Amino acid sequence: MILAVVLLALVVTAVAAPAIASRLGRNAGYPLAVAFLLIGALLATRAPDVLDGGTVSLNWEWMPSIGVSFHLHLDGLSLLFASLVLGVGALILAYCPRYLGTSEQHQRLYMLLTLFAMSMLGLVLARDLVLLFVFWELTTLASFLLIGGAGRTAVQPAARALVVTAGGGLALLAAAVLLSISAGTTNMSVIMADPSVVIESPLAPAIAVLLIIAAITKSAQLPFHFWLPDAMVAITPVSAYLHAATLVKGGIYLLMRFSPTFAHMTMWTVVLMVIGLTTMIVGAAFALKQHDLKSLLAYSTVSQLGFIIALIGVGTPGALAAAALHTFAHAMFKATLFMLAGIIDREAGSRDIRELGGLRRVMPVTATLTGLAATSMAGIPPFIGFISKEEAYSALLETPGPAWTGWLAALATVAGAGLTFAYGFRIFYGAFAGPTTQRKLYEPSMTFLLPAAIPAALGLVLGLTVGVLDPLISRTVEDTMLTESHAKLSLWHGFGSPLVLSALTIITGMALFFGRYPVDRALHRHRVPLTGADAFNHTVSGSIQLGSWIGLPARSHAIGAHIAWPLAALLVLGATGIAMRPDVAEPPLSTTRPHDWAVVALLAIAILALCLTTTRITAIVLLGAVGFLVGFWFLLAGAPDLALTQLLVEILTVVVAVLVLRRLPPTFRRIRRPRAILTAAIAVAAGTVAAAATFLLAGRRDRSAAADYLIHNAKKDSGGSNVVNTVLVDFRGLDTLGEVTVLAIAGIGLMALLRGTAEPNILPADSATAPPDRLGNMVIPRFAARVLVPMTVAISAYLLFRGHYEPGGGFIAALVAGVAVAVLQLPHGLDHPPRLRAPYLIYGGLALAVLTGIGGLADGSFLRPLHGHLGIGGAEISMTSSLSFDLGVFLIVLGMAVSAFDRLGRGTTGELPAREPELARNGQGGS
Amino acid sequence: MTAALVVGLLVAGGVYLVLQPGLIRVTLGFVLIGHALNSLLVAAGGMGFRAVSFIGTSHPDDAADPLPQAFALTAIVITFGVTVYLFGLARAGADDAPDEESES
Structure with a gap:
């Protein structure tokens, strides 16, 4: 019940948001943040239960005929993501008022942000495949509307984001359908409880692939990563909330949720690790190339999500613990960095690190906070980012399979993490170090800084006291892997391979940072031959061309061109039916009378003449003749009412035709010979098929x-x-x-x-x-x-x-x-x-x-x-x-x-x- | 047999005219196809029974099937309505005015 109340409260908040925003303007963010905190507190009342191994569940009938229910469920994994949705959400809403301008209207933004939070929360609580899909698509739509809200330049990026993520949504729908076919239910609890049912079905590989497609489109992994840097046209609060902390974690959530079923499938492990590690390195390298702070952070998000996905691929409890912890850590430092990038943008008027410099002298607090978050991201002790990386290294080294795979994965991660270190420092150094170019800047107000300061400080505090996260992480792993787990997180792991790898990471990062000029030159020397956005645009224009090519036969004003196709289909159908020699009965009475033939002969003459005539008035006279003959035919068939109707209609048709012809030229346009021959051939074929069909099928009973x-x-x-x-x-x-x-x-x-x-x-x-x-x-x-x-x-x-x-x-x-x-x-x-x-x-x-x-x-x-x-x-x-x-x-x-x-x-x-x-x-x- | 020929002739003529340029010819073709289908409806009742289906006028065993006749009767009038509408379209300028070359 409490779960429904939480969702409903968010809906109510969303409905009230426009009214609050029209009254309070940009300051509406504060009451909304309070609402988020209250809703979060409500949910938190059940957290002790959940951490003790209990669950909170709600199951309402929705579509009983197909066994779909409105089924919500709160377990450790859901709690982890729910805390991010509501916690980061509250911070972002508290950040909005100082970031937004006073001149514009913000009703739409606040409402959409709240609705997004509701959808995202629904996504992580849903326990029915159909419900999961519905909330998944709602988050996609909210993201589309929020990106598109940034104005004209945002139209293309918003559309790209929608097509890519909604395409992933279709994959999720397909996966849900196949899952429910193989498991016989849409209830995820039942599906999770016995993974063997799904894993032994022949559909299992297809389901795994579809789930991976859904996850990597949502979480912006190669080759679908391009929509996320594009989406940076959205305003910074949206980027921080959706495109760093929550929405893009949807794919992570999905993969973690289905880990119990697929974690032991080799294909799952290999695909996720290859995609994840490749994305981690490529994304980090791209990030290092960027000068725009938000683009840099976007590629950084792509890279970090790759890291997490690789960990999920490993599939051991330790790896899942590392993935869960890093999801949490990433939300902390990335949301902070985005908010700070927005602050720098607002204060200094630019996000380009080449134009910024020496801001530490004028904005010392901002500089300190950026330093905290960047250090956490770079994985330096004692920040939480260091601990999650340590955990990750030790998990990677224990990758199932040959020992070299673990080392290979770990070394790839070192490369990615080294690059992360390098761009982390680049952000700080580029914006805050060096000579101060803008001396007239001031520190922003504390209300602007506070929402960014909280997660920045948490990154440090939680690093020092990481043990408090043990219950949450353990529960998450237990719910993810359905095995016992006793996570023992600590800052100091003792000397061992992970520490060596961490040191190696820092050395690599330092080398990349200090050698930044040659590194830059090397990175910029190689242009990417085809960007994702280009490939997307080519695909779109290609599909439009394909559609136009397919529609070509119908693009004509000539009536014949439209009639010819269905006519040809009918002819083929009729001819096939006749060729199959249907078994027909003999008619009970003789169907032909001698005087019928007179009508047939006259009709043939009149119709032939009607087809050949070149003057319109002759055509009308002949049409009347045909009509009278048909009327006479009806009389022969014992239908005097029909005959009478036919004759009268014929008279009126002729009158109407004459009225029209009055204003038209006296002759028809000439029919060119080839056309006449072709259409005559079609007509004779149609007539033959019609006659044969009538003969064979009518009146034989x-x-x-x-x-x-x-x-x-x-x-x-x-x-x-x-x-x-x-x-x-x-x-x-x-x-x-x-x-x-x-x-x-x-x-x-x-x-x-x-x-x-x-x-x-x-x-x-x-x-x-x-x-x-x-x-x-x-x-x-x-x-x-x-x-x-x-x-x-x-x-x-x-x-x-x-x-x-x-x-x-x-x-x-x-x-x-x-x-x-x-x-x-x-x-x-x-x-x-x-x-x-x-x-x-x-x-x-x-x-x-x-x-x-x-x-x-x-x-x-x-x-x-x-x-x-x-x-x-x-x-x-x-x-x-x-x-x-x-x-x-x-x-x-x-x-x-x-x-x-x-x-x-x-x-x-x-x-x-x-x-x-x-x-x-x-x-x-x-x- | 003759009913089949009537339908076949009307369909052939109708299809030929419908495929020609100019809305007037198309309308004429449409009228012919309408005739063909009405004849088909009547034929479906069985051309062996041809006495009028008025009670008291003919022997009930010979009477023609009244149901397809009723369908055909309204169909004739509807065909008229559509014909008039097509003529209206031709009149409204969709037909081949000499200065306007329609695609074909």
């Missing part, structure tokens, strides 16, 4: 059970005798509602599409196609309209009402009414808006259909038709709510037709005054 039911029961269930219509409005009303909604969208879309489009005035006014005297031409149609329109409307109404029993219904009636509108509209000049307003029809129709459906709820379900009888003057009329639903359908379809005439005829609304003169001009041009 008895009539469906649904059909039999409908034919026998439609009258009884719905009162209607036109079965197709009863299907539309009674049995499958919801389908119909969906379909008319599509129509409504098409109609409204059309209204929106052509709103205010400019008249594409393609035709010259004196062109042969320009209409002759429109008024004189229109007398006969106008007169005809007077007769035809009332008749058509009457027919439409009749069709609507009888639809339930005879051919007709809402769709057909609306199309007839649409024809009436067209007849009315054509002679009136297309520049007049129709009297009917499409949106009202469409919305009204939709509302009516939906309301009718809701009425059906009275009988238990949406769209259930209600039946009733109405007696008028002795005559009994049966009524059904299907009619009002059909009326809704009618209105929507009519609305869509009206919108087509409205928009395609005029191309704009009358609401745009700018349009009117142009229309008038068009009219004059024609007359």
